[in-house]
Amino acid sequence: MTVTDIDVLPNLRDLGGLPASDGRRTRPGVLYRSALPAPGDARPTAVAEWPVRTVVDLRSPREFAARTHPLQSDSTAVHLIPLLTDTEVTAPSQGARLADIYQGILINAGEQLADVLQVAATAPGPVLLHCAAGKDRTGIAVALLLRIAGVEPGDIIADYVSTNEHMPAVLARITRFAPELGRAHPHDRDRRGAVPDAIEGVLAQWETYPGGIHAWARANGATNETIRRWIERFTE
Incomplete structure (x- = not known):
């Protein structure tokens, strides 16, 4: 069977190798990001280890329930942690700034982002984060994990x-x-692509929060132990 581009999981990458604080770097083989996996995907060549052991699916319950997750297996656990509700996913977004949508996620889904951190810090790896496009919800969750590990904003952007x-x-x-x-997902939001000022606004919120990103995570339910375990796991 010939493998075509559409048979390959897009936007898949290992987030290892990024510079972090104190001269450390993020460790390969720990955290991946991608768009939505599909049944019958070819084995990817963009990452060294596959299949992953843990998946964090950031889609809404209705998106998740549309079909069985293609990576679910005896050796791969899938965690549903929605960052948007079903209503928020399907709401028309014409004219809405991505920056405002992202700020809404910080306000309404802070506890869910802390749950993402908990899974990333403790579940078997590699851990894959994805949503539908792998851009907005995934972008925010990845930014959180990178920033907590000490990756600088410029590299996150x-x-x-x-x-x-x-x-x-x-x-x-x-x-x-x-x-x-x-039919239901607002494609106009996706056609805008990744907009730098949207993620810059998220990073700015964390930078200006009293005590910084770690304090923001704790305020939303993360523990010092979880933060410590994630930094230890993800950096070297």
């Missing part, structure tokens, strides 16, 4: 923006493998 290289493949895959998303 660069990783976020690199998603734009994959958006044509992402949109084609949604149309083919998840037509229900094509």
Whole structure:
């Protein structure tokens, strides 16, 4: 069987190798990000270890329930941690700034982001984070994990923006493998791609929070032990 571009999971990458604080770097083979996996995907070549041991699916309950997760197996656990409600996912977003949508996630889903941190710090790895496009909800959750580990904002923004290289493949895959998303998911939001000022606003909120990103995470339910375990696990 010939493998075509649409058979390959897009926007998949290992977030290891990024510079972190105190001269450390993020460790490969711990944290991946991607767009929505599909049944029958070819084995990816973009990462060294596959399949992953843990998946964090950031979609809403209705998106998640549309079909069995293709990576669910005896050796791969899938955790549903929605960062948007079903209503928020399907609400028309014409004219809405991505920056405002992102700020809404910080306000309304802070505890869920702390849950993402908990899974990333304690579940078997590699851990894969994804939503539908792997851009907005995934972008915020990845930014949280990177920043807690000491990755600088500029490197976080660069990783976020690199998603734009994959958006044509992402949109084609949604149309083919998840037509229900094509009808319900506001594609205008996806066609805008990854917008730097949206993630910059998220990072600014964490930077200006009294005590910084670690204090913000604790205020939303994370523990010092979870933060310590994540830094120890993800950096070297």
